Amino acid sequence: xxxxxxxxxxxxxxxxxxxxxxxxxxxxxxxxxxxxxxxxxxxxxxxxxxxxxxxxxxxxxxxxxxxxxxxxxxxxxxxxxxxxxxxxxxxxxxxxxxxxxxxxxxxxxxxxxxxxxxxxxxxxxxxxxxxxxxxxxxxxxxxxxxxxxxxxxxxxxxxxxxxxxxxxxxxxxxxxxxxxxxxxxxxxxxxxxxxxxxxxxxxxxxxxxxxxxxxxxxxxxxxxxxxxxxxxxxxxxxxxxxxxxxxxxxxxxxxxxxxxxxxxxxxxxxxxxxxxxxxxxxxxxxxxxxxxxxxxxxxxxxxxxxxxxxxxxxxxxx
Ligand SMILES: [Zn+2]
Numbered sequence: 153x154x155x156x157x158x159x160x161x162x163x164x165x166x167x168x169x170x171x172x173x174x175x176x177x178x179x180x181x182x183x184x185x186x187x188x189x190x191x192x193x194x195x196x197x198x199x200x201x202x203x204x205x206x207x208x209x210x211x212x213x214x215x216x217x218x219x220x221x222x223x224x225x226x227x228x229x230x231x232x233x234x235x236x237x238x239x240x241x242x243x244x245x246x247x248x249x250x251x252x253x254x255x256x257x258x259x260x261x262x263x264x265x266x267x268x269x270x271x272x273x274x275x276x277x278x279x280x281x282x283x284x285x286x287x288x289x290x291x292x293x294x295x296x297x298x299x300x301x302x303x304x305x306x307x308x309x310x311x312x313x314x315x316x317x318x319x320x321x322x323x324x325x326x327x328x329x330x331x332x333x334x335x336x337x338x339x340x341x342x343x344x345x346x347x348x349x350x351x352x353x354x355x356x357x358x359x360x361x362x363x364x365x366x367x368x369x370x371x372x373x374x375x376x377x378x379x380x381x382x383x384x385x386x387x388x389x390x391x392x393x394x395x396x397x398x399x400x401x402x403x404x405x406x407x408x409x410x411x412x413x414x415x416x417x418x419x420x421x422x423x424x425x426x427x428x429x430x431x432x433x434x435x436x437x438x439x440x441x442x443x444x445x446x447x448x449x450x451x452x453x454x455x456x457x458x459x460x461x462x463x464x465x466x467x468x469x470x
Contacts, residue, residue, distance in 0.1 A: 168211055175429070178424065182197075212231060212232035214257065216258075216354065244344045263359055276328065291304055319364045346388070358398060360383070373412050418440075419440055427444035446459055
């Protein structure tokens with residue numbers, strides 16, 4: 153019965169019959185499965201991405217992030233906005249040509265460290281999951297941070313989970329120390345971003361280092377958000393108004409994160425809670441908003457349809 157229900161929810165596009173729904177769809181990296189930049193954790197395959205755009209275009213009007221968060225839209229349509237987190241190079245190389253030919257606007261949330269050094273600890277780990285020299289170097293540090301609670305075998309099996317669990321800025325600095333500099337271009341650099349800006353793509357804030365902000369102290373959170381605000385201002389002349397929380401779930405941020413973001417001039421904070429934008433008038437008029445987004449990886453079109461449909465039946469708070 154449950155499977156039957158799930159199937160029907162997936163197949164019927166309920167959003168076709170309901171209007172004034174607003175969804176933000178979040179992607180990370182777009183590449184082919186055989187690309188060296190492919191990671192099953194954050195990559196959407198090119199053909200899947202193309203299929204999603206065709207599907208979404210049937211039911212939604214694509215608008216920019218600035219438009220979707222404002223309340224001056226006509227109520228007889230459904231709206232969608234496309235965003236990319238982390239500033240992967242593929243947003244320029246693959247997403248931009250695909251979306252610009254269809255006049256679909258999009259926003260890229262960037263991290264200063266990735267732009268300047270072509271690396272972030274998250275991808276450093278993911279690209280080194282099979283590098284045993286790296287794992288051997290990092291294990292003693294993680295072990296110490298866990299008060300000797302973990303053993304080598306379990307760490308080797310899932311290093312990413314353990315590093316996330318025992319996260320600290322010190323641990324991350326050690327990861328940067330032990331991971332070889334990546335020869336492949338993973339992230340957008342300043343020139344790439346200037347190119348995208350010249351084509352009308354929007355650039356916004358995703359913190360300096362992609363730390364787990366709920367595990368940072370006050371000064372670290374402040375630095376992560378404000379230094380990225382200055383970075384975007386100094387390099388591109390943009391006053392950053394939109395901030396996407398690294399990892400984006402409730403466990404990844406706290407009250408302090410939100411307060412610091414709004415104090416630094418940010419008006420819109422984005423999570424990865426898979427819901428539409430609330431439609432209540434009072435919400436749309438609030439100046440400082442916390443906005444949900446649906447993160448997409450490689451779902452089938454039915455699964456994507458299900459992710460949208462289920463929000464009509466259940467209020468998620470992840
Ligand atoms: Zn991210």
